Amino acid sequence: MNIAAPVFGLLALLLAGPAPALLARATWPYRAPRAALVLWQAIGLGAVLSAFGSGLAIASELLVPGANGRPTTSPTKEIDALGLPLWTIYVVVFALTLLVGARLIYAVLRVGVLTRRRRARHRMLVDLLDRSANDSTRVHSADIRVLEATEPIAYCLPGLRRRVVLSEGTFASLDESELKAVLTHERSHLRARHDLVLEAFTAVHEAFPRFVRSGSALGSVTLLVELLADDSAVKVTGPTPLARALVACAGSAAPDGALAAGGPHTLIRVQRLSGPAGDVRIALAAYTASAAILVIPTIAVAVPWLVEIKRLFTA
Numbered sequence: 001m002n003i004a005a006p007v008f009g010l011l012a013l014l015l016a017g018p019a020p021a022l023l024a025r026a027t028w029p030y031r032a033p034r035a036a037l038v039l040w041q042a043i044g045l046g047a048v049l050s051a052f053g054s055g056l057a058i059a060s061e062l063l064v065p066g067a068n069g070r071p072t073t074s075p076t077k078e079i080d081a082l083g084l085p086l087w088t089i090y091v092v093v094f095a096l097t098l099l100v101g102a103r104l105i106y107a108v109l110r111v112g113v114l115t116r117r118r119r120a121r122h123r124m125l126v127d128l129l130d131r132s133a134n135d136s137t138r139v140h141s142a143d144i145r146v147l148e149a150t151e152p153i154a155y156c157l158p159g160l161r162r163r164v165v166l167s168e169g170t171f172a173s174l175d176e177s178e179l180k181a182v183l184t185h186e187r188s189h190l191r192a193r194h195d196l197v198l199e200a201f202t203a204v205h206e207a208f209p210r211f212v213r214s215g216s217a218l219g220s221v222t223l224l225v226e227l228l229a230d231d232s233a234v235k236v237t238g239p240t241p242l243a244r245a246l247v248a249c250a251g252s253a254a255p256d257g258a259l260a261a262g263g264p265h266t267l268i269r270v271q272r273l274s275g276p277a278g279d280v281r282i283a284l285a286a287y288t289a290s291a292a293i294l295v296i297p298t299i300a301v302a303v304p305w306l307v308e309i310k311r312l313f314t315a
Contacts, residue, residue, distance in 0.1 A: 005061070005093075008054035011297055015047035016208050024216030030272050031279045033227035035286035037197070040221050042290035044204050048104065050297065051208075055097020058090050104207035111203045115195075118257040119157050126157070126165050143190075144183075146171075153252040154245075155260035156186040158195035165258075173248045177241035181233045182249065182261050185242070188232035189259045194225035223265045230269055239273040246270055 020043060023029070029036030062078050079087045132146040145165050147153060152174070153167035164186045174182065189195070201221050233242045246266050254260030 005054050005057035008050045008057055008297070012047050012050035012054055015043050015050060015293070019043055020217040020220075024220045028279075028282050029220070029224060029286075030227065030268070031276065032283040032286055033224045033231070035283035035290075037221065037224045037228070039286045039290045039293075040201070040217060040224070041197070042293045044201060044217065046293045046297070047208070048204060049294075051100055052097060053297075055094050055100075058093040058097070061090050062087070062094075100207060104203065107203040107206040108200075111199050111206070115199060115257045116159065118255065119159055122255050122258070123157050123159075123161060123163055126163060131168065151251065152249045152262075154182045154186060154249050154262070155252065155254040155258045156189050157258050158190055158193065162190045164190075167252075170249070174245055175241075177237050178245040178248070181237040181242040182245045184233040184236045185229045185245075185261055186259070188229040189225065192225075192228065194229070194259060195257070197225060198222060223268070225259070226263070226265060226269060227272065229259075230273070234273065243270045243273045 020040075023036075023040070023043070029039075062082075075087075082090070126145040126147065129147055130145040131148055132140060132144055141164075143162055143164050145163050147165060147167045149167040150169045150172075151167065152170045153165065154170055155165050157163040157165065164183060166182075170182070171179065198218070198221060201218050205218050230242060230246075246262065246269055249260075249262035250266040252260055252262040254263070
């Protein structure tokens with residue numbers, strides 16, 4: 001049982017810092033974005049579970065057997081059994097674990113509430129400024145809103161009352177196939193609820209202390225959800241119309257809480273469209289690594305630790 005806490009702690013540090021930094025520099029995720037996204041989710045979840053596992057393992061060390069063989073529950077008895085320095089270390093580590101848990105809950109609530117407030121406010125604005133009834137537009141749909149702007153703009157607002165926001169410049173700059181590619185891309189975001197994936201990574205990023213967390217995860221996941229939406233558009237229109245549409249909309253930016261067709265990763269996405277197709281072997285390896293990150297530590301460390309806890313309470 002003594003090895004559980006350091007193993008979980010080391011694993012949490014690796015999954016929160018070095019592992020995301022290494023994965024963010026890799027290029028293979030471009031060929032298997034769905035598998036890479038699953039791997040990123042496994043790393044994030046593994047970091048959280050390992051952090052809690054380490055704290056709980058430390059807390060279990062406080063329950064040393066007393067004179068009657070039963071676990072101690074009094075701080076004075078725990079200090080007598082462990083010594084004040086070691087008892088203090090265990091209590092501090094357990095308190096830090098509770099702090100991370102509280103920060104995670106707070107971050108999830110904060111990110112969710114603020115994001116939905118921004119979307120609701122922006123949704124109200126685009127509904128007021130909508131010019132989709134103008135005869136110059138070529139697409140009419142209940143979820144499309146058109147803004148009066150000459151530059152090409154394309155983004156979506158996820159949620160129950162979802163919106164796809166385009167500009168008049170988008171209709172003027174894109175032909176029918178390119179416009180179809182953009183709409184398919186944005187509706188893929190809405191259908192797959194990529195916004196929820198980004199919210200989860202944002203919350204985990206804010207929950208971990210700055211000295212251990214990596215900013216690579218959120219940026220990489222943001223690119224991966226764009227690649228997944230690109231793949232959906234390619235299936236409908238092919239790569240060429242989508243590539244032309246991405247270049248045209250490269251300068252458009254999405255407001256907070258929205259997902260834009262353009263953005264800083266346009267060059268990578270366009271180059272990917274002319275590259276090789278996805279690799280099944282890479283995807284399989286990523287899925288296997290994802291399962292290993294979550295399953296192997298549980299079997300190797302958590303199960304023996306839980307067995308020891310059960311033995312201690314049934315002594």
